[in-house]
Amino acid sequence: MSDNYWKSAIELIPIEFLIQFKELNGVKISIPGFRTIDPTNKIVWLKLIQELVKPKQKEKILTELKRKVENDITLMEYLKLDREELLSKIQAGESFKEVIFALLSDQSDDAHKKLLYILNKIQHKSKKTSMESERSKENxxxxxxxxxxxxxxxxxxxxxxxxxxxxxxxxxxxxxxxxxxxxxxxxxxxxxxxxxxxxxxxxxxxxxxxxxxxxxxxxxxxxxxxxxxxxxxxxxxxxxxxxxxxxxxxxxxxxELPKVVLIGNPMNSFISKNVTYDIQIIEPEHLEIDTHKPILEQSQQVWILAYRINRKHQEKVNKCIPTNKQIHRFADFHSLQNYIKNMSRR
Missing domain, CATH: 1.20.58 (Methane Monooxygenase Hydroxylase; Chain G, domain 1)
Structure with missing residues (x-):
């Protein structure tokens, strides 16, 4: 299973199910600085994602999931169903966790597509229901x-x-x-x-x-x-x-704000709430010279999140950025946040 797919799936799975990975044999999940894992704490969720995408942790979880599924007839049957059949079973009351664990254990592209489809459907339905409920209550x-x-x-x-x-x-x-x-x-x-x-x-x-x-x-x-x-x-x-x-x-x-292209998504609402810069985020894997050349040329600055760009995309990022642009590189989100705050005081 690719690192990108694993990360995409982990970010969509509700935190209360991610926590249950620790029930697997030999899997230990701990977050430095936190004695317990609070599902409502966004910082805990971000650190939990960082913990689960570590290669050793990922391989250990996948190994135990595969062993669990191979020893359970019901979980094996889930792998034979198409995505709509699986979604219908979840909506009918069958274990959401068991379906997700079964699909995670399968290394095929078909299983990966089923999993992302189901997670996106469940997440969309949950958000829509919440928004409609809040709007109706307010009126x-x-x-x-x-x-x-x-x-x-x-x-x-x-x-x-x-x-x-x-x-x-x-x-x-x-x-x-x-x-x-x-x-x-x-x-x-x-x-x-x-x-x-x-x-x-x-x-x-x-x-x-x-x-x-x-x-x-x-x-x-x-x-x-x-x-x-x-x-x-x-x-x-x-x-x-x-x-x-x-x-x-x-x-x-x-x-009216200074236009900035931010390469690498910090995954933090602080960026969207800032009132100092007009920031456009581009993921490094999506960066293309032909597509993004006009955006890069119109920007006044280019910021690079070094910690969000792997070696594979580093060379492509360097080639795409015009040489005449003001470039800032940030080793972590804290330094990016401090930079924006300092500039907003001027």
Whole structure:
């Protein structure tokens, strides 16, 4: 298995499965400076990749994977399936780890293509699901907040209606009971009956008023729902406009920055976040004189990540770079990062 293919596959496999390589017989995985391997720590992930691409570590893992697969009928059967059949089994609940380990153990180009296809499919689906979930939650939160406030107000009014209705029913029952007793009593008792009737009438009036308010609130609630929907559409349109404006600002800003060609990918978000240079990354294995000559000539500087370029590509890189360009070579990412920070202070 080529080093490039092994590295590409390792970078796509989720870290929680990479950690399980240590379960293989004779495979030991440790990261200097870290007692445990935290799957959520990006630095740990980068150092784990560096550890796994070491030739001795790679050969040890492949040897143990091959022995494991040869002794397991189920894993052997995975190697006979095409990539869509394997993807269907994973989606149906079969072990993702076992499928990946089986394909890694096979040295054929066909197995390599199956593995990269499955890893890219799984990674794409995971990112898409996460983005859609975050977008739906953000839109729903704003609408639900106002709607919940109106619902709470309505529930309070309905509770008051229930309380008044309960009191009304209670008074009616008391009235019916007292009515029979008061038939034989004096004018004082008749006055008391009139008082009860007056209270009942007042409560009925209050009850009707509350019911009217509930109807108005229901109508207002319906209007608010329509308004919320319109507001949501307006927000979406405004966000779309803001995105376009920001993109145009970024494009204009990028045109003003010094253009730099960076040969070798540092695999770090610090590069994309810098506001000092307009940096275009070219992998050394993809560098071609005919293709990249205009880009190199238009750039003001050329930076070379020596630690990302092997001996095989070193000569090609030297031939492609124009002799009149300002060239900086960096032995590690830390020196590149310090250089950008120092230049941004000027």
């Amino acid at each position: 729903a939160d704003n609408s639900d907040k106002k709607l919940n406030e109106e619902i709470k107000k309505r529930m309070k009014l309905e509770q008051k209606v229930i309380e008044f209705q309960s009191k009304l029913n209670q008074l009616r029952q008391e009235y019916d009971g007292e009515k029979n007793k008061l038939k034989a009593q004096s004018s004082k008792q008749e006055a008391l009956i009139k008082q009860y009737k007056l209270e009942i009438k007042q409560l009925e009036t209050q009850n009707n008023e509350l019911l009217g308010k509930c109807d108005k609130l229901q109508s207002k609630n319906n209007d608010l729902m329509i308004e919320l929907e319109n507001l949501s559409n307006t927000i979406k349109e405004r966000e779309s406009l803001e995105i376009n404006v920001n993109q145009n600002d970024e494009i204009n800003k990028a045109e």
